[in-house]
Amino acid sequence: xxxxxxxxxxxxxxxxxxxxxxxxxxxxxxxxxxxxxxxxxxxxxxxxxxxxxxxxxxxxxxxxxxxxxxxxxxxxxxxxxxxxxxxxxxxxxxxxxxxxxxxxxxxxxxxxxxxxxxxxxxxxxxxxxxxxxxxxxxxxxxxxxxxxxxxxxxxxxxxxxxxxxxxxxxxxxxxxxxxxxxxxxxxxxxxxxxxxxxxxxxxxxxxxxxxxxxxxxxxxxxxxxxxxxxxxxxxxxxxxxxxxxxxxxxxxxxxxxxxxxxxxxxxxxxxxxxxxxxxxxxxxxxxxxxxxxxxxxxxxxxxxxxxxxxxxxxxxxxxxxxxxxxxxxxxxxxxxxxxxxxxxxxxxxxxxxxxxxxxxxxxxxxxxxxxxxxxxxxxxxxxxxxxxxxxxxxxxxxxxxxxxxxxxxxxxxxxxxxxxxxxxxxxxxxxxxxxxxxxxxxxxxxxxxxxxxxxxxxxxxxxxxxxxxxxxxxxxxxxxxxxxxxxxxxxxxxxxxxxxxxxxxxxxxxxxxxxxxxxxxxxxxxxxxxxxxxxxxxxxxxxxxxxxxxxxxxxxxxxxxxxxxxxxxxxxxxxxxxxxxxxxxxxxxxxxxx
Numbered sequence: 001x002x003x004x005x006x007x008x009x010x011x012x013x014x015x016x017x018x019x020x021x022x023x024x025x026x027x028x029x030x031x032x033x034x035x036x037x038x039x040x041x042x043x044x045x046x047x048x049x050x051x052x053x054x055x056x057x058x059x060x061x062x063x064x065x066x067x068x069x070x071x072x073x074x075x076x077x078x079x080x081x082x083x084x085x086x087x088x089x090x091x092x093x094x095x096x097x098x099x100x101x102x103x104x105x106x107x108x109x110x111x112x113x114x115x116x117x118x119x120x121x122x123x124x125x126x127x128x129x130x131x132x133x134x135x136x137x138x139x140x141x142x143x144x145x146x147x148x149x150x151x152x153x154x155x156x157x158x159x160x161x162x163x164x165x166x167x168x169x170x171x172x173x174x175x176x177x178x179x180x181x182x183x184x185x186x187x188x189x190x191x192x193x194x195x196x197x198x199x200x201x202x203x204x205x206x207x208x209x210x211x212x213x214x215x216x217x218x219x220x221x222x223x224x225x226x227x228x229x230x231x232x233x234x235x236x237x238x239x240x241x242x243x244x245x246x247x248x249x250x251x252x253x254x255x256x257x258x259x260x261x262x263x264x265x266x267x268x269x270x271x272x273x274x275x276x277x278x279x280x281x282x283x284x285x286x287x288x289x290x291x292x293x294x295x296x297x298x299x300x301x302x303x304x305x306x307x308x309x310x311x312x313x314x315x316x317x318x319x320x321x322x323x324x325x326x327x328x329x330x331x332x333x334x335x336x337x338x339x340x341x342x343x344x345x346x347x348x349x350x351x352x353x354x355x356x357x358x359x360x361x362x363x364x365x366x367x368x369x370x371x372x373x374x375x376x377x378x379x380x381x382x383x384x385x386x387x388x389x390x391x392x393x394x395x396x397x398x399x400x401x402x403x404x405x406x407x408x409x410x411x412x413x414x415x416x417x418x419x420x421x422x423x424x425x426x427x428x429x430x431x432x433x434x435x436x437x438x439x440x441x442x443x444x445x446x447x448x449x450x451x452x453x454x455x456x457x458x459x460x461x462x463x464x465x466x467x468x469x470x471x472x473x474x475x476x477x478x479x480x481x482x483x484x485x486x487x488x489x490x491x492x493x494x495x496x497x498x499x500x501x502x503x504x505x506x507x508x509x510x511x512x513x514x515x516x517x518x519x520x521x522x523x524x525x526x527x528x529x530x531x532x533x534x535x536x537x538x539x540x541x542x543x544x545x546x547x548x549x550x551x552x553x554x555x556x557x558x559x560x561x562x563x564x565x566x567x568x569x570x571x572x573x574x575x576x577x578x579x580x581x582x583x584x585x586x587x588x589x590x591x592x593x594x
Contacts, residue, residue, distance in 0.1 A: 150176035152183075152227040154205075159221040162191055164211045166198070171225050173205045182228035183209060191216030194228060356593070380421060380449055380567070380588035390415020391573055403586045408469055408573040410580040416483045418570030419585070439476050439566060440592065441489060441556040445534040447475055447567070449588025452527040453495050454581070465497025465581025469573045473585070475532075476560055477508055483572040485513055489556035491532055491540050495522070497581050503528075505542040505550035509557070518542065518549035527584075536593070 034044060038056035047055040067073055070081040086094070105113065121131060125143030132144040154172035169185070177183070177200040186192035195209035207225075256264065266273060281295045282288070325331075325339045335343075348361035353370040363371060371377075388394060391412030394405065406417040439445075453471050454463035465471075477490025486492070486508040494515075495503050505516040522528065531543040540555035541548060569585045 152176060152225075154225045156185070156207075156223040156225055157221050158223070159219060160185070160193075160223065161219040162187075162193060162214050162217050164193075164214060166208065166210055167193075167195070168206070168208050169223070169225075170205045171200075171207050174202055175200070175205075177202075177207065177227070184226055184228050185209065185211075186224050187216070187218075187220040187222065191218060191220065374591070376592055378421075378590045380447075380590055388415065388417040391576070392417030392571070394419065403584060404569055405582065405584045406569065406571045407463070407580060407582040408465070408571050408577060410577050412576065414573050414575050416570060416572035418568050420569075421567035421590070439489070439560045440558070441476075441491075441534060441536065441560070442558055443536050443593035444591075445475070445491070445536075445593070446531065446591040447589065448529070448531040449473070450527050450529055450586045451569075452584045453522045454583070463580050463582040465571075465573075466578045467496060467498060468575050469497035469571065469577045469579075469581040471495050471497075471571045471581065471583040472506070473530075473569050474506070475567050475590070476556070478568070479561060483570075483574070487513075489558070489560045491534050491555060493530065493532065493542055497577070497579070503530075503542075503544060503549065505532075505540065505552060507540050507552055507555040509538065509554055512554070514552050514554040516542075516550040516552050518544065520544050520549055527586075 035054055035056065038044075039058070042056040042058050044054050045057040047053045067078070070084070072079045072081060122142055126145075129143040129145050131141050134140045134142050152175060154175055156169045156171045158169035160167055160169060167185075177197050179197055179199060181197045183195050183197050184192060185195060192215050193209075193211045194213040195211040198208040198210055200207045279291045279293050281293045281299075282290050284296075284300055286296070325333050325335060327339070327342050329339070345360050345362050347364040348358055348367065350367065350370065352358040352361055353363055353367040354374070356371070356374055356376075391409035392415040393407050393409070394417045404419040406419065408415060408417065451471075451473065454465075472492060472494035474486060474490050474492030477486030477488050477492065479488060485494075486506065488508060489510045490508050492506050493503055494506055495501060502521045503518045505518065507514050520528070528544050529546065532540065533543070534540045534555055536557070538555045538557050539551070539553050541551040543549060567590060569583070571581050571583050573581070
């Protein structure tokens with residue numbers, strides 16, 4: 001058995017060759033020996049193709065003689081050191097990818113696109129100029145010619161409120177301010193202060209001033225500060241002529257000398273004016289030594305006609321006074337004939353009183369009979385007893401006196417009892433005519449009456465009812481004998497049982513029910529006088545005992561269906577009540593505008 005190996009650079013002891021050779025290491029055939037000689041660590045290898053031609057071979061210690069980093073050879077072993085190289089994750093978290101750099105500018109592109117940001121000097125300028133800050137922005141500066149002489153102009157960002165008295169602020173350093181100099185601290189043309197310097201620290205810019213005059217108001221933190229009345233700069237020596245100081249010479253040339261002034265202008269003391277001298281016009285009623293212009297004199301005469309207070313027996317000129325006071329004005333203002341006519345209308349004629357359609361005339365006492373006799377005015381004294389149910393009961397004997405009494409029991413089941421004015425098939429007085437049962441809420445409607453709703457005790461009995469009972473009076477609202485709130489167009493009032501609940505105005509406009517509570521609750525044995533007025537435009541008002549108690553704008557308009565019960569007075573109990581409820585009604589009128 002033998003092992004064949006290839007050894008690069010092996011040295012043959014037979015030939016001395018160092019070329020790679022394929023050697024067979026193993027044991028010869030049985031009975032054949034091994035060559036003699038050899039040394040420790042050598043291997044027996046085939047020397048040639050001849051049988052039994054073997055030799056001892058020494059293998060080299062190292063096959064690799066030289067490597068470079070990151071490779072290294074230690075004790076015949078080849079090693080790789082990659083610690084200096086980045087892993088994929090480390091590289092991604094440390095460096096930008098090549099693709100990600102596509103949005104960055106090259107040096108050439110940046111130079112052609114953007115200006116260089118640097119704390120360099122601005123361009124241009126002339127010899128002797130100084131670098132001056134233009135604003136608080138970095139590098140925002142320019143070349144400027146310095147002002148020679150004393151320096152006073154400066155700025156301040158100290159927050160100050162415009163006002164008089166002592167104020168402290170921080171201005172520029174190295175200025176020429178000294179104590180008692182006048183100074184102007186200005187925010188703008190309308191807001192500024194005039195002051196005297198109390199102290200100034202040229203090293204820190206701290207300045208204390210005493211403000212004597214001010215204009216405007218408010219608190220600001222952007223001030224311009226300069227000495228009052230001083231021009232920053234210097235003039236040359238003034239000797240002989242002023243021709244070298246052209247600005248001063250020009251200013252003086254514009255002034256008048258004494259001779260020209262005397263010949264041109266009047267003196268301030270006792271001037272003698274000629275021509276048409278002008279002056280400002282004083283406000284009306286001004287009482288000073290100010291000159292009065294002709295406009296003031298004329299205007300003063302007219303002004304005395306504005307809201308004058310007369311005494312004695314004042315008279316007015318005949319003719320028309322232009323201003324007419326508003327209707328309802330109840331003051332001492334002068335009233336025109338138009339105002340008086342509107343406030344006190346003329347009396348209606350007989351025809352107007354009978355027809356009842358005029359809204360601009362008054363009823364004379366002699367025509368009251370025509371109003372009472374109006375065909376549309378119905379006294380509520382002819383009633384029909386509506387069928388009662390459950391615990392309901394009515395007192396029929398009282399109707400002869402115009403009294404309607406109805407009640408519910410405290411021991412019987414739920415029920416109702418009512419008196420109605422307008423049941424189909426009844427006589428004409430009971431509103432059986434179709435036109436009386438078809439109500440028109442687009443016209444004015446008045447209805448009234450007296451009612452007593454018992455509370456705690458009356459005639460020795462307890463009749464207050466409870467929260468399950470109610471008493472109501474309605475015009476419209478129902479087209480069948482029923483209980484509960486109105487479901488059709490109608491107006492009226494109701495009171496829930498018990499002693500505490502108030503009377504409530506109720507209206508239904510054909511879509512929804514609206515209830516407005518009053519602050520009036522009945523007392524024992526007290527009847528109320530009630531009136532309900534519907535103006536034809538959905539405005540409904542309830543009056544109790546001569547005072548307005550509740551009003552709403554959600555009332556009905558337009559006509560209704562053929563109601564079975566046009567007007568009803570009713571008490572009802574939803575369930576068996578804990579206390580009996582009673583309501584009595586007397587008299588009353590119903591008027592529907594024709």
